[in-house]
Structure formats: structure tokens, C-alpha cells
Amino acid sequence: MKLLLVEDNERVTRFVLKGLQEAGHTVDHADNGREGMFLAASEPYDVIVMDRMLPGNIDGLAIIEALRKAGNRIPILILSALSDVDERIKGLKSGGDDYLTKPFAFGELLARLDALCRRTQGSNTQTTLDVGDLHIDLLSRKAMRGSRQIVLQPQEFKLLEYLMRHAGQVVTRTMLLENVWDYHFDPQTNVVDVHISKLRQKIESDCEPPLLRTVRNAGYMLTAQE
């Protein structure tokens, strides 16, 4: 996908640019708000990564607000050193679609960008989701693997639904915490991993091919095996 990175810190820029290019994305970079605004308004990007604190005391949020006012609806991920819940809300209020606090792991950024990009493609009107022979019905809240019915707790269903909506993408633990449980803190124990392994046991019985992969240093990915 085609991305725009608006960030003034050289080291962060180098790190993000390199990582995104290695992941096969085209990335444009602006190191100040004016250029960022210009590029965002003139080029059709899939996702914009916007730093909050930009040179000349410009808050990235002001740029986002201006873009949104001008009718620009490109998904925007806000990067910020401000971690307060209130700051996060401010960021989303200004028109940002996701908020990532610095310092961040690259895997987290990549996974969130993927999710943002696909979100605009996927439609919300689907009532069923399929990944390989795994099938869930969002209305009856039923899950099937092939012809086998899978009994899931409501919370497990929600977790599976989220993974299926992001099938083929890496989903990080933080994304799961925020989107499935709506928890905005870091539980010290590996609770998410335990939930995942419990879900895995249910959707992958002994002889079935695995669907839910653990991605090292990043998170999980639900994908149908070739």
C-alpha cells in the first residue's frame, strides 16, 4: 500500500521508513506539517502516519482537523509521546482513526496500519465470515469448522470475530486488548495468550490444519493454510 509518514525525528523516520519499505509498502515522507498537509491533500494515500509534535510548534491534530474539514477521509494513525487516555480521546476526536503511543514496537505499527487500510476495504454489512473451512454467523453467533460445530463463550466469539475480520493480518496483543476487551492497560500476566490458546484448542482439533498462527515479536494471525 501507499503510505505517507509525517514525522520530524530522523531516527524514528529512518526506522519506520525502512521497516515499511521492507514490508513491501511505498512510503512518502514529510518532515514538517506544511509539506505533510500538501502531500496528504494531493496524493491518494492508503494510510497516513501523523506525528503529533511537529516543527514550528504545529500539533499534528490541527493538520488532521484541516484535512477532515476539507473532506479528506484517508485513514490516519496518530503517533504521539502523549499517552494519557484524554490525549488519546483528543486525537480520535480530531479525526484520527487510531492512536499509537511512542515508543512503539514496529510490529505494532505495521499491524495497526494493515488493520486501518483493510478496514476501509472491508464492509460492515457482512453477516457471515469465512476463513478456510472456518465459518461464523454473526447473527446467530454460531461458529463451524467444516461440519463441526464449535461451542464458544460470548467473549471467545468476539475474539474469533475480530481475528476473522482481520484474517491474513497480524493482530497484536494490544489491538486485541483494546478492541475485544476494550482494556487500555497492559495486564502483566500473559492473559491474552491464554485466551488465544484456549480459542486455538477449540477451533483446531487434532487432525485439522492449524489456522491461528503466532507471529514472533508481534502477535497473532488467523489465516487459511495453503
Next chain:
Amino acid sequence: MAVGYVAFGIAALILFAAPLWYAWQVTIQDGRTELLRVDSQRLTDVFRREGPQGLTSFIDTRVGMQIAGERILLFTDSSFRPLAGNLREWPAGIPPQAGTYTLPVRLANKAAHAMFVHSTLPGGYHLIVGRDQALFAPLTTRFFYGLAAAVAVLCIAGILGGIMIRQAVLARVNGLRQTVQAIMKGDFSHRLPVQRSSRQGVDEGDELNTLSRTINGMLDQIEQLVHGVRDVSNAIAHDLRTPLAELRSRLEELSLTRPDNEETFAEVEAAVADVDRVIRIFNALLRLAEIDSGLRRSGFVQIDASELARQAADFYQPAAELKGVTLGFRAPPAIMLSGDPVLLAQAIGNLIDNALKYTPEGGAIAVAVQPHGEGLIDIDVTDNGPGISDEEKPKVSDRFYRGDASRGTPGVGLGLTLVASVAKVHGGALELTDNHPGLKARMVLKAEREAHRLVTHPAVDPHDRSDSGERRDERAEEVHRSARQSPQSAALLQKRHDFG
């Protein structure tokens, strides 16, 4: 100041005395005129009864008897020639018509200011009855003396009183100043003096005492914060140094030994893990600071504590099962409270997390929510692990405090601190008691929001994003969806929604 008050007092006295003086003057004047009229009437009666001769001799007798100058009498014929009286001639200023006049005249070789009643008698005769105003002077003088005495007393009392009050206030303000100066030098143990009345333990209610007590309350808070900061600085120095030292030695060793790729890779990964640990500590500290600053009070909404706790228990259920610990939940449905769902979820999570960490296999953890008397709600997390000794209980909610039992377990030692802070923001406290065996951690929370609010919700921006129509629908849907899922996400989204 005192001078000003005295001047003000005098002005007030004059304002009070002036109308009095005026009324007094008018009354006296009326009285005098009346007196002269009565006299004049009496002489007219004599004239009517006994004719001009009779009056002449009557007046002569009176003039002979009276003390010179007390009464001015003059009886003339129609051409103003004196017939009797103690005036040698018709006073120039008195017109021929009858009436009452006040004017200067010469009386027995001295100038005087006199009042006259001039009556015309049958046959063209004229009669003047008058009186020297100077005879009234002593009365006026006495009035002014009285006034002056009052002013003098007022001045002295005012100045003395002013000085005394000033001294008293100065003494107390000096006391306050000295205390404040001591505090400014860094000794936060000082408190402003509060005067106590003779009755045991009852504070005097004057303004300075009220102010002192308020400032003392503020000082308590500041002292606590300063100590908190001091403790944190020490703790940070200690707790961050450990991972930083590891990180440093790891990197230095890498740069010195330049091992093969495989080992370098492993070392760098370990270094990243070290950094992550540092970041986690920072995040926890920032979150604590955020809570303690009270700013999060803006996130208060009506939430169901029961549902919030149930979700937290559900969330940790698989982890408990994996460890072989039973995790029970017990609460009546729908216990509403005004609070911050994000913080409360984290606090309950921390308590369960803590309990899980210390409860051995086969143990039991119970999460319970119940209303507690007037307007309070208890959220309990109990376990039957090793518990915390009584000496340690007050310390565990200090930042970075880690009990002996926690050595060797992961964690940054901020979990219970955060729980205590969250409880405090909700007008409550964290209570730790023995569960015989184990620990009972209880968050006591106020069901109602405290009266004061630090931050108010900003009004919805009228200059909303122009393209937001569709987006807004999406969000509205999101809110409803989340409302089914959890009260917390609904609140957060609702808030986003409020914002735009």
C-alpha cells in the same frame, strides 16, 4: 488604616449630628418666636385694657425691673416716636409692617443680633418685643462641646482599637509568615497555628483560623505529594537502574566482543526486552501521574460496577484455569456508580492479576461487588495465598514497594499503588485485610460523583468535521455495539462521540 477608620467615624458622627443640629435649631427658633409672641400678646392685652398710658407705665415698670438687655421692648406712636421701652429709637431695619424679624441692632452701646416681633396696635401704635440672640449662645456652645467630646472619644477609641487590632492581626500574620517561610525552606512538617477556644477541642471559627485550617489541609496534600515525588525519585533511581544497567552492559559487551551473528541477534533481542521493561515502568508511572493529577475525573460516567468486575473476572478466568486456581465471581446485578471505566477496569484487573500471581495452585480467588451502607460500593478481590503481613500492609501501596514474597516474580511494583490512586480519585480508598489465610483487597468507592468537578466536558464543537455525516453514523453504531459489549467501551466511545 486606623486613621482612615477614625476619619470615617468622625464623618459618620457629623452626618449624624448635622440633622440633629438642624432640627434642634429649628425647634429652638420656633420656641423663641413663640415666647416673644406670647409676650407681645400679653402687652397688647394691657394696651387694650388700659390704653397707651397704661402700657407705657407697664413697660416702664418692666424695663426698670428686668436685667438690662434680656428683653428688648419699644412702644411708639404712629410716627414711630418712642413712648416707652429700652430702645432709644425705632431700629432702622424694622419695616413698618407687623411681623417677625431677625436683624443686627445697637443695644446699649454694643452691637447685637436680635429677634423682634413687631405688632401694630389700634390707633397706629407700634410695639416691638425682642430678644438678643447672644443670650442663647451658651446652649449652642454646649452642644458643640458635647459633639467635640464625642469626636475626641471616638478618635482615641478608634486609634487605640485600631492599634490593638493591628497588633493582634500582625502577631498572627507574623506567625503565619514564619511558618510559611519555614515551609519554603523545605521543612514540610510545619503547620499554621490554629487558635483553639477554651472549650476543649473546639476550633474558634474566625476567618484567620478557617484560612489556616484550609492552608494546613493544602500543606498536608503538598507534603504527601512531595514525599510521593521523593519516594518515586528514589524508587525510579533504583528500579530503572536495574534494567538500564543490564541494557548498558549488554550493549557494551556487544560492542567490545563483536560476537557472531546468531549471538548478536539474541543479545539485541534481550536488549529490546530490557528497554520494554523500562518503557513499561514509565507507562505505569505516567498513568499514575495522570490519575493523581485528578485530570481523569473528566472521564467520569455512570457505569455498572458489577458488570465491569464480571468482565474483569471473565477476562482472567482462562489464566486462572491454566494455573489451577478457581476464580469466583459474586455480585448483585447493576450496581451503578459514577466513575472512570478505563481506570476502574485497570484497578480491578491489577487486583486480580496480583491475586493470581501470589495464589498457589489449587487456591481460590473471589471477586465480589456489593453496596456498602450509605452511597459506598465495595469491590473485593480475595485470595487464599500467603497474604501480606501487618507490617507490610501500609507499605504495599507505596510506589515500587515489593514485598518479600514478590521477589523473583515479574512486575514493577506499581500495581497496588495504581489501585489505591484509582480508589482515591473515586472518593474512596484501598483497604487490605487478612482473609485467614490470604489477602482481602477491598476498593471502597463512592457511588456518587463528588460535588466538585475539576474538568468539565467541552461543548460539542459546532464546527464539526464537514464530512462527518457518514462517519458519525458509523460511530453511533459503534457506540451501540459497544454498549452491548461493555459499559466501559460505551463510555469511551460516547466520549469520543461527544467530542465530535
